Amino acid sequence: MTPGCYGGPTAFVLPPLPTMSPPKDVSQVLLSVGGLVGREIDLDAFLQTLVDRIAVTMQADRGTLWLLDPARGELFSRAAHLPEVSQIRVKLGQGAAGHVAKEGEPVSIQDPRGERLFFADIDRLTGYRTSSLLAAPLRDAEGSVYGVLQVLNRLGGGQFTDEDTERLAAIASQVSTALQSTSLYQELKRAKEQPQAPVGYFFNRIIGESAQLRTLYRLVQKAAPTDATVLLRGESGCGKELFARAIHVNGPRRDKPLVKVDCAALPATLIENELFGHEKGAFTGADHRVQGKFEVADGGTVFIDEIGELPLSVQGKLLRVLQDREFERVGGTQTVKVDVRIVAATNRDLSRMVAENRFREDLYYRIKVVELVLPPLRERGAEDIERLARHFVATAAKRHRLEPPRLSALALERLKSYRWPGNVRELENCIESAVVLCEGEILEEHLPLPTVDRPLPARGGAQAEPESPALLSLAEVERRHILRVLEAVKGNRTAAAKALEIGRNTLSRKLKEYGLSDEG
Numbered sequence: 001m002t003p004g005c006y007g008g009p010t011a012f013v014l015p016p017l018p019t020m021s022p023p024k025d026v027s028q029v030l031l032s033v034g035g036l037v038g039r040e041i042d043l044d045a046f047l048q049t050l051v052d053r054i055a056v057t058m059q060a061d062r063g064t065l066w067l068l069d070p071a072r073g074e075l076f077s078r079a080a081h082l083p084e085v086s087q088i089r090v091k092l093g094q095g096a097a098g099h100v101a102k103e104g105e106p107v108s109i110q111d112p113r114g115e116r117l118f119f120a121d122i123d124r125l126t127g128y129r130t131s132s133l134l135a136a137p138l139r140d141a142e143g144s145v146y147g148v149l150q151v152l153n154r155l156g157g158g159q160f161t162d163e164d165t166e167r168l169a170a171i172a173s174q175v176s177t178a179l180q181s182t183s184l185y186q187e188l189k190r191a192k193e194q195p196q197a198p199v200g201y202f203f204n205r206i207i208g209e210s211a212q213l214r215t216l217y218r219l220v221q222k223a224a225p226t227d228a229t230v231l232l233r234g235e236s237g238c239g240k241e242l243f244a245r246a247i248h249v250n251g252p253r254r255d256k257p258l259v260k261v262d263c264a265a266l267p268a269t270l271i272e273n274e275l276f277g278h279e280k281g282a283f284t285g286a287d288h289r290v291q292g293k294f295e296v297a298d299g300g301t302v303f304i305d306e307i308g309e310l311p312l313s314v315q316g317k318l319l320r321v322l323q324d325r326e327f328e329r330v331g332g333t334q335t336v337k338v339d340v341r342i343v344a345a346t347n348r349d350l351s352r353m354v355a356e357n358r359f360r361e362d363l364y365y366r367i368k369v370v371e372l373v374l375p376p377l378r379e380r381g382a383e384d385i386e387r388l389a390r391h392f393v394a395t396a397a398k399r400h401r402l403e404p405p406r407l408s409a410l411a412l413e414r415l416k417s418y419r420w421p422g423n424v425r426e427l428e429n430c431i432e433s434a435v436v437l438c439e440g441e442i443l444e445e446h447l448p449l450p451t452v453d454r455p456l457p458a459r460g461g462a463q464a465e466p467e468s469p470a471l472l473s474l475a476e477v478e479r480r481h482i483l484r485v486l487e488a489v490k491g492n493r494t495a496a497a498k499a500l501e502i503g504r505n506t507l508s509r510k511l512k513e514y515g516l517s518d519e520g
């Protein structure tokens, strides 16, 4: 398990990077991404693009944006051009970037061998060989350093020149200004004011801004730094494991293991063994002592998934771990002490199981010290569905080495109106399939969703609608028809108006009414 592995996903579709002639002018770098700052559709994607373009402009093989975590006196890599590991942390003053953050002056290293400021551990960690390095500070409006922009290895094997140093410093100054208008900078500022909360780990991999998710983020922020046992409740595929990880990496155990045990994936007879391990000779074939997950996770967190499937016979033993942090291995008499935090998840109604004597009441109360209820995707609102869909388009395209396709307006409407019984996992799979099958644009027909009457969303939301066409209003039938025609002509507004035999202006007005843009 990589601690702090919540490095940024790329979730916004951007034009491809220039491959031939990198922009000479510093301002071109920012111009090409500047429009994204205001919109900040996906901050990680924005930062990623920024770093990619800076590397290209500086004719460097790699680029990294480091930010300062004031709570821990460390720099953490927030975005990297071709990153080998998702996040690296260095102490202030450590290595070239740490030095730049501490001293506030650019650093250029021509040959790392024997160079005092070069921190070889990073190359060892990434497996990358640095031959030249340039780094410049990012300063806020008051002149304090809050990050470092770094590029590695001048392309063509050359060295970075003094002119390059000036250029990177100029880029850094403009990047600083751009970043200061983002929520990321607000996060850094908050962390400076409340230094108990280390930044850089928070929810970068959890997509969602709906009110329910924001409430959950706040609860995670409160619960994570403690050792409180957390129970995550929610339907299958709604992100329970993702939140379990967020709790782990936002807490003091982040550098220790997070070990998962899935009670539903194991036969009841093996769960005890899996959790607590066994002694040599405990059963036929047990020819040596084996550690269970609690021992493996010592110092860290055990994530018990589908805890409702835990056999009654093992529940008592788990209760003892929760109360006294101790147990005996299967077939053993020696008491083993462990220091673990427990996070559990279930999609079952545990209170009902307690009433039916299938789950121990004392265990139930012990595990739900903090209870987080994750809403199903259909209740998170159309905006979160869109955010997630765009995020999965970008990640699937990256995974399959494809150009990220565009989501047609109708495909998006369709995604927003579907009820998602399989939640985020279903959305993720649906988008991945569409990304692989489509050419250039994801249309409604690429989405592998049931083909029963497919209601389109009501204006401005993903509320449930009358399923039967017989119950639809005339206006709704018109709206659906217009959107279907629009999709059939691949979004061409003039062609759609012609097919519908209405004026272009009438179409334009109707699309606006439906909350759709008139471009395309």
Ligand SMILES: Nc1ncnc2c1ncn2[C@@H]1O[C@H](COP(=O)(O)OP(=O)(O)OP(=O)(O)O)[C@@H](O)[C@H]1O
Pocket: 205, 206, 207, 208, 234, 235, 236, 237, 238, 239, 240, 241, 242, 243, 305, 345, 347, 388, 424, 425, 428
């Ligand atoms: N808010 C989210 N942002 C980004 N990805 C998400 C989000 N929620 C879930 N996912 C993704 O959806 C998939 C399913 O999530 P996860 O495994 O955490 O769900 P779960 O509730 O633990 O499911 P199960 O109960 O079936 O084990 C994963 O690939 C996860 O990364």
